[in-house]
Amino acid sequence: MSGLEASVDTVLEAGVHLNDYRSDVIEIVARPGRIRELENIAAARGLTLPGFGRVVATGRWLTMSVRPERWLVLQASTPAGARAAQWQTACAGIATSVDLSSALVLLHLSGPMARELLARSCRVDLHESGLPTGRAVATIMAQSAVVIAAIPSGLLVLTPATTARHFREWLLASAGVCGLLPQSANDTLDLFGGSA
Secondary structure, eight states, rough: OOOHHHHHHHHTTTTTEEEEEEEEEEEEEEEETTTTHHOOOOHHHTTTOTTTEEEOOSSOOOOOOOOOOOTEHHHHHHHHTTHHHHHHHHTTTTTEEEEEEEEEEEEEETTTTHHHHHHTBBSSSSTTSSSSSTBEEEETTTTTEEEEEEEEEEEEEEEEHHHHHHHHHHHHTTTTTEEEEOOOOOGGGGGGGOOO
């Protein structure tokens, strides 16, 4: 069998599909004693702030908490800084918002071998019983800081833009036995079927 035929077979039998996603990523940090007020502001905007270690996806948002009283809010891309400014205005005196859109890269892994691939270098139990859908965790993988969120469509991985190339290369190098099929960039809202 030629190398070309082998690579075609690998693609056809891919156990992991890898997508890059573009998204606004806003970190919202509650001021001491102001969480209830922040929850009310978020609710008025149609957003649920999940508890620590949880992720919630709706038609417009994907929100997770991997640090106490802090949330990452993912939504369709807007002009740089616009979404953070909206949140800063809405939460003035109650919380602070920071635009992390260019600081983080979003990768989505799906397929029957996605968890096994990530488990090869993860300190966290990625089995469905250890990280069920709706849970999120921050950890280190392949010497890179990552956030992993288990969502209905697979695993969403956020990693710093400064180490994203290294992390992606590690995924590609580690995926030989799993069969990895990289796919094109997408809008984050495709992750949960919503619209802007």
